[in-house]
Amino acid sequence: MRLARFRHEGREHTGAVEGDTIRPLDADMRTIIEGGVPGRAGAPIPLREVRLLAPVRPASLRDFVAFEEHVEGVRRSIDGSGGVPEAWYDAPTFYFTNPHRIFGPDDEVPFPARSVNRDFELEVAAIAGAGESIFGYTILNDWSARDLQKxxxxxxxxxAKGKDFASSxxxxxxxxxxxxxFRDGEGFLDLWCHVTVNGVEVGRDLLSNMGWTFETMLAYAARDSVVRxxxxxxSGTVGNGGCLAELWGRNGEQNPPPLKDGDVVTLTVEGIGSLTNRVTSxxxxxxxPRVRRRDAARARAERQH
Structure with a gap:
């Protein structure tokens, strides 16, 4: 089943996508994720007549880094080092990003005006369900201001500010x-993922090239903690051009160039669909203000007097 949030005639709804229509449901998305899909609450509406929204408003967004090829290429681009850190192989590492700056399909994504090294990141996100299960999947673009990040x-x-301005x-x-x-014998999802910028393909990779399954990442996220x-x-960014920084690291130059205002980025994942956004500033x-620098020894001496 495909479940979406949408706006129609000035009101927001949750619905089930059925072909080229969407049928309203009698519950919000969080209630559906926690307790199951309720009965239909209205007649189907043509998709062309609605505005799709970000399908869920999560309380948290953990973003993993599960692709070796991405780690190797981006490290070379960001800090000039090569290879994959040994610590990467110990556990599925993640960081928290901003759940309050999530954009949906066809939204304009405003980059920090100070950033010129603008980048997309092609990912898939799992949505946690009840009892530490996986409810479903959606496409994720983890937008990155690489100059601020570096x-x-x-x-x-x-x-921090290189990431927290937007996710789609x-x-x-x-x-x-x-x-x-689409699951292979080891539990990985064998889905083709690809990205285009202004209609030109930049990268393509299989989601099954992840180092860990989503189930393992969910279990690790919940260890000594709470996932709701x-x-x-x-998933983290796929390899083979899943972001520009990986290609910059491998090519030794910014080729393809960073994103600029007006660029249209489309992420497509087999079995899920496509997510398109336009870059703005x-x-x-x-x-x-200028930082206050303190001489520690002098500060201690002043406190003693």
Whole structure:
């Protein structure tokens, strides 16, 4: 089943996609994820007459980094190092990004005005269900301001303003049972994923090239912690051109070039669908105040007096 949030005649609804129509359901998406799909609540509406929205409003978004090829290429682009850190092989690493800046299908995505090295990231996200199960899957674009990311990660804390301005998900949620026919013998989803910029293909890879299954990543996320129904878990960016930074690292130059205002990025995943967004710029921001530098020894001496 394909489940979507949509706007029709000024009101927001949740519905089941049936061919080229969508039929309203008598529950919101969080209730459906927690308790199951209710009965239909209205007549089907042609998809062309509705505006699809981000299919879920998650309380949290954990984004993993499950593809070796992506790690190797992006490390070379961001900090000039090569290879994959040994720690990567120990466990499925993730970071938390901003659940309050999630965009949906056909939304314009505003990059920080200060960023010029703008990038997409082609991913699939699992939606956590009840009892630490996987309810379904959607497409995820983990937009990245690589110049901001490169500077701030020198502090060894992780991405911040290079990431938290936007993520896109959609066009809908495909329930987990719908993708069972694509599972290989090890439990990975054998789905082709590809990305185009202004209609030109940039990258293509199989989702089954992940190092861990979504089930393993969910179990690891829940270890000594809490995962709630509706939380998102991103696969991390696929290899073979799943983002521009990987290609910059391999090519030794920014080829293809960074994204610019007006560029249209489309992510397509077999068995799920396509997610399209247009790149724009947010309003310019003011400069920060100068940092206060402190001499630790002098500060201690002043406190003693």
């Amino acid at each position: 500077r701030e990660m020198q502090v060894n804390l992780g991405p 998900i959609g066009p809908w949620i495909v329930t987990a049972d719908e993708l069972d026919p 129904p509706g939380d998102l878990l991103g 947010a309003p310019p921001t003011d400069d920060l």
